[in-house]
Amino acid sequence: MPFADAAVLLAPLAPWFDSLRRPMPWRAADLDAPHPDPYAVLVSEIMLQQTQVATVIPYFRRWMERFPGPAALAAATEDEIHGLWAGLGYYRRARNLQAAAAAIAADGFPRTLEGLLALPGLGPYTAAAVAAQAFQLPTPALDGNAFRVAARVLALEEDPRRHAGALREWLAPALAAHGPSRLTQAVMELGATVCVPAPRCASCPLQGACAARARGIQHRIPPAQPRTKVTEAEIHLAAIASGGAWLLRPPGAKGLLAGLWSWPWTGAAADTQGAAEPASAYGIEAREPAGWTQVYSHRREAVRPIVARVEPGAAPPGLEWVPEARLASLPMGRRDQRLREAVDAPGEPLTVAGLEALQAILQGVKASSPAAPAPGRS
DNA sequence: AACACGTGGCA
């Protein structure tokens, strides 16, 4: 493809980045040397997958304090790593990062693109980003920012992801010319702060070189991506206490919120209304705090929380009674953290639907099927 | 090749 010389086109990015880069705890002071701590680069890059810098910073600091190197991370428990990742999302990243740390502790840090690509959780982008920032290898790292910047500078009107190979070939000489770590970060920084979806061209160091801007088409490059469908669900999420313990579901191995503890829950029936009979007739004291909508990447959940106290009994299959003192230390996603913080909050009296949900959970009705409605009353 | 996979910021 007859692209203009990237080393020339992107030259203004180097001084721009040297003077305007944002401070980040994983950034090396010397942009021209190999990074003093490749593990820190790796941790930051995994955390930054689909996650903004400002969100990552406090998680990165806590993680590095607790797991300063690959050996410490490799020795941690699943609950520990998920606890430090809790709230950051995409929890598989934490497990992959630990597996990568174990491989690094055993075999040393890979210093080639191929070696990095073989680590779990590192795809084409992350392997290249680590190679460039940790080891100064001229490997083009194409993330959403880099694709957007490249597509605009070159006025590429198609989806730039379809031209990843050509764009990598185009970018590589510029990395070698201006420093792999510097230019890698500069392109992404530009995409994150200036060449954003609604671009701020007036403050762009590449405004004179940008083909999209010259043609006035920067706002529609790159074309919007089709989104995958989001399913809707409504659930009852129950904090059930008995004696000094809470009824919880231990972490699953796969699926949504894998690796995290959760409160038991059950699909809400849409057709049950009206006042409940006194729940005390069933040995239950309960209330329903205000609900909320929980949004995931591909699912929207209307959450109807219940807080209840019941008579002692065996835990239903798949659930565990967990001593109250341990509750605060269990890794939970945002939804379950939110109910954990609300277990002492006031609520409305239990509804019929809420009572049925409690009974379904306590009777061991399979609670993990999103579509499963609560059973009818007997 | 689609789809699963979390959460938060921003217009």
Place this chain on the structure above:
DNA sequence: TTGCCAAGTGT
């Protein structure tokens, strides 16, 4: 409020 998107990867 709703929708888009973020330093993507695994299956």
